[in-house]
Amino acid sequence: MAHNKTMAFLLPRDTAVVAPGAVHVPDWLSVDRQRELVAACRQWAAGPVPMRHTRMPNGSTMSVQTVCLGWHWVPYRYSRTADDVGGGQVAEFPSWLAELGRDAVEAAYGARDESYEPDAALINFYDSSAKMGMHQDREEKSLQPVVSLSVGDSCLFRFGNTESRNRPWTDVRLESGDLFVFGDESRLAYHGVMKTYPGTADPALGLEGRLNITLRVTGL
Numbered sequence: 001m002a003h004n005k006t007m008a009f010l011l012p013r014d015t016a017v018v019a020p021g022a023v024h025v026p027d028w029l030s031v032d033r034q035r036e037l038v039a040a041c042r043q044w045a046a047g048p049v050p051m052r053h054t055r056m057p058n059g060s061t062m063s064v065q066t067v068c069l070g071w072h073w074v075p076y077r078y079s080r081t082a083d084d085v086g087g088g089q090v091a092e093f094p095s096w097l098a099e100l101g102r103d104a105v106e107a108a109y110g111a112r113d114e115s116y117e118p119d120a121a122l123i124n125f126y127d128s129s130a131k132m133g134m135h136q137d138r139e140e141k142s143l144q145p146v147v148s149l150s151v152g153d154s155c156l157f158r159f160g161n162t163e164s165r166n167r168p169w170t171d172v173r174l175e176s177g178d179l180f181v182f183g184d185e186s187r188l189a190y191h192g193v194m195k196t197y198p199g200t201a202d203p204a205l206g207l208e209g210r211l212n213i214t215l216r217v218t219g220l
């Protein structure tokens with residue numbers, strides 16, 4: 001009762017193992033790093049392949065807008081050229097981003113793995129109404145962990161199980177600067193973004209909406 005709920009944002013959030021191999025590391029990225037990522041995402045979104053709403057096999061489009069690095073993802077495969085958006089060559093996967101991925105895996109699992117070499121990134125932009133349904137990241141031939149970085153508006157991230165898109169799941173609020181890594185037994189767990197919380201981003205980021213960057217090892 002004495003606890004003042006309105007002050008809850010001042011409390012540091014703890015690292016949490018959400019499921020075996022699935023780790024949430026709050027506030028992992030410094031604000032400077034977040035600003036650098038926002039700038040990088042703006043560049044990637046500008047080309048050579050433009051950011052777009054991915055078209056699904058049934059003809060609908062995703063509410064999220066996406067641009068890829070290294071390999072272009074279309075449901076449900078990777079390719080080197082963006083055949084659904086002009087056919088351009090996908091931008092290179094930068095070595096600094098792979099290094100950030102190794103740092104992320106180390107932060108989540110407590111052990112460094114120099115052999116972790118992500119070669120594909122999906123840059124997702126969520127406007128105030130965008131979300132992403134429960135799905136598995138399973139187009140990769142490798143079961144190396146997926147690294148997820150969040151910048152901008154907070155979101156309600158749902159992390160489920162490997163069997164189906166249904167319960168049990170754990171709801172996690174991902175905030176700007178948070179890291180989420182899922183590998184090992186959780187690598188093929190269903191997950192999704194139920195909603196974002198518009199206007200929760202730090203104004204210092206100069207970003208309206210939410211950016212999420214996932215790093216993957218395609219094994220291709």
Ligand SMILES: O=C(O)CCC(=O)C(=O)O
Nearest residue numbers: 122124137148193212214
């Ligand atoms: O935006 C997120 O936090 C998750 C993105 C995601 O699951 C994906 O790109 O496959």
Ligand SMILES: [Fe+2]
Nearest residue numbers: 135136137191
């Ligand atoms: Fe995913």
